[in-house]
Amino acid sequence: MKNQPIECTDLPATRPGTTRLRLRGPAQPGWRIPGARTAALLTLLAAATLLQGCGALRGLAGNGSAAEDGEDAEQAAAVQASEAPLSFTVEVRSANSGIASHLEKHMDIQRYTRFPDLRATEFNRLLADADTNARDLLAALGYFNPELTLRVEDAPADSAAPRRIVIEVEPGEQTTVAGHRIGFAEPMNSDPSAARQRQRVERGWSLKDDTPFTQSEWSSAKSAGLRVLQRDRYPTARIADSQATVDADANRATLRVDYDAGPPYRFGTVELQGVKRYDPEGIKNIARIPTGSDYSEEALLDAQQRLASSGYFDAAFLMLDTENSDPDNATVIAQLREAKYQKLVFGVGISTDAGLRLSVDHTHNKMWPLGWRAVNQIALDANTQALSTKWTAMPHASGWAWYTGASIERAEYGDYKANSLSLVGGRTKSVGHIDRSYYLQYDMSKTEGSDAPGSSSSLLANYAWTGRYFNNKTNPTSGYGLGAEVGAGFTLTPQREPFARARLRALRFWPLGQRNEMGRRSRLALRGEAGAIIAKDDVEVPVTLLFLTGGDTTVRGYSYESIGTRSQGGKLYGGRYMTVGSIEWQRPITLFGNATDWEHATFVDVGTVSDETSDVTLYTGVGTGIRWNSPVGPMQADVAYGIKKQQVRLHLRMGFNF
Structure with missing residues (x-):
């Protein structure tokens, strides 16, 4: 007799967050049901058994002490079973190694391999249940006509178990999608303003026609469509009805899902x-x-x-x-x-560039007399000693907020020590992916040394814009970011001359290849940065505004800010033009066939700083590293070789910032 189609229907649940599965198909006396029909019939019987078990559990739940005693007994039995010797082992053999591994990992019989005093009747029952369980697992992967052979063998002499259950699997042809239909309930279905959202659901449907059908992909496809609706306009959207009709003879599945978006919200x-x-x-x-x-x-x-x-x-x-x-x-x-009005934070850190770092941060959320929020900081390391404060007002209804700040710093700029003062004041706004600010900035710096350039000061009017369009704010794998800072003003000392300063930066993640088991895939990270100061050759610009590069986040293989120009005495000094570029291949790491939170990276960084666009020396660093995708952002360790200086450096970094 020819196999009948099997209809799998997800019915409306009796309570939110649950679904019911209904299998349809005629059952007649005297059938010898092969493959898929056996799986369907046994699945139905198993569902009935599980429902009876749920009823029993509800009865126990009515008596709290009985339920707790049962849990304690189960935990004790689990501990005893884990310490017992092996009663048998399970080996799945198949030409498809992925299927064999999946069955060995998920079959229920694995829970009883250390069951003590296993009798012959119990062992035979486990064998019968193993056949049913294996067919259910294969059906969930889209294989409804498998050929299974179970047998018991004596284990090898060096085995810890006396016997071995061997399951030989020929999965047959995997079921593919014959067609699918996505429906929407009113009022969304006829709402012209929802047309684009309906199209996003249909375009994002992962189970396209002629693709392999699996239970997990079926569930994921429905959930993904629901998330598209719930993210915008329809937070109460739900799956009203869904059905997967499988023709086991033809190995084809027809899919249908109906969404009830509910009313649009504002x-x-x-x-x-x-x-x-x-x-x-x-x-x-x-x-x-x-x-x-x-x-x-x-x-x-x-x-x-x-x-x-x-x-x-x-x-x-x-x-x-x-x-x-x-x-x-x-x-x-x-x-x-x-939060409380005031907070004091002490910090200790270490970096490959500046060694030990100490910091003290004091925050006052309502500083007298303006009532603005003030953040004060003292930071000390081998190269820099700094004291800074920044005051920010509550934003207006437009989103713009006034702020002001000051900093005093003694730091190394190339081969020179410099004392500097900076004052800033302006307005800032952060909306969605975009940060904007415009501000007036005063800078004064004085370098130390016999051939030092001396002191200089300037006043700049600046505008800064940053746009972040990444798929994740702390650990992005796709998207891009753009940033720009432009300013124009005058030097005040030693002479008064106009000048302009600009700095541009960009970062793009370019996904490559197919996603792995955890939904990640390899990608290229393209990074670029450029800066320029436009002024007459004899204009003295404060050293704090000049450009230096090199280090963990710019050109790896070189120490922090070790790439610049040279003064007349041959000492390292900041330049007027700066360019940095980087390309990095980031690849998820798979261990023993399992996806991990680790990634491997290979990169090339190039950078240059100069006072003349015609006089450029390129500094190149090549290297490799590892990444750990932690909950707070990527932690990375890179080993890079600086070709220009022929040296190897270790670079450590935590978190993502653009």
Whole structure:
């Protein structure tokens, strides 16, 4: 008799977060059901058994002490079983090594390999269950017509177990997608403004026609479409119905999913919870929820990040009230835990360039007399001793905030020691992916030494813009960033002359190849930076505004800021023109066939600093390194060879910053 199609339907759940699976197919007496029909029938029986088990567990849950006693007994039995000798081992043989590895890892029978005093009847029952379990696992991978052979063999003399279960698997042809249909409920289905979002769901559907069908890919495809809806306009979207109909004879699957997006939501008023110390209106201006705009998960997370990083709060959590709000004016609830007025932080660090580093940071969130937030810092290392302060006001409704700051520093600039003073004041704004600021800056520096250039000062009007378009803020794998700083002004001493200064930077991640088991793939990281000072040849610009490069984040293989120009005495000094470029191949590391959080990198860095565009000396560094994708960002260790100086250097860095 010909196999009948199997319909797998995800039915509406009895409670949120659960689904039910229904298998359809005629069952007639006297059938000798091969392959796929056996899997379907046994799956149905297993589901019934599991439902009975769930009922029993609910009964136990009614008696708290009985449930706790049962858990203790299970834990004790698990410990005893883990210490018992092996009763048998399991070996899966298949021409497809991936399938063999998958079955060996996930088959239920592996839990009983150390079961003590295993009787013959129990062992035979395990063999029967193993056949069913293997077929279920293969069906989840899209193989509905496998050929399985189970047998028991005496284990080799050097084996720790007396016997071995051998499972030979011929998976057969993998089921592929014959067709799929994606439906949307009203009002979204006929809403012209939702057309682009519907198209994103359809374009992003991963189970295209003629691609292999697996249960995990089927679940992932449905969930990915749902996330597209929930991220923008439709936070209450859900899967109304879905069905995968599998024709086991033809090894083809027809898919259908229907989404109920619910009503579109718009941002309404912001409700602050936990604000006592600080100005509520100022806090709302920091969050900058776009009231009246369509709901966006990204906009909500950006607002939450701004509040969390503002320094006014120890914790910040934002959510949209979808239960008690009008969708056209949905309340945003901000649950906040305020930070204290003052905080003192002591820091100790070490770097390959400057050695031991000590710092003291003092923060006052409402400094007298302006009530602005002040961040004061003392930083000391072998090359630099600095004292700085920065005061920032609460932002206005437009998002712009006034700020001012000052710093006094004694540091090495090339082969010279220099004392410097910097004063700055202006306005800044951070919205979404873009940071902007315009400010007036005074710089004064004085170099020390017999052939030192001397002292100079300047006044610059500057504008800075940074755009970050990465897929992840702490550990990006794709996207790009752009930054620009431009300024124009005058030198004040030793002569008054006009000059201009500009600095540009860019970073691009370029994904390559296919994704691995953890969803990552190799990529190219392209980085570039350029700077220029436009002035007459005899104009003395403060040394703090000149360019030096080299080190962990610029040209690896060279020490920090060791690439520059040379003074008349042959000493290293900052230059007026700077260019840096880098290309890096980043590749995820797979260990014993399993994806890890580690990556390997190979790179080439090139940089130059000069006073004349016609007189350029290139400094090249090549090397390799490893990366660990930690929760707070990448930690990297690189070994680089500086070709110009013929030296090897170790470079350590933590976190991502652009």
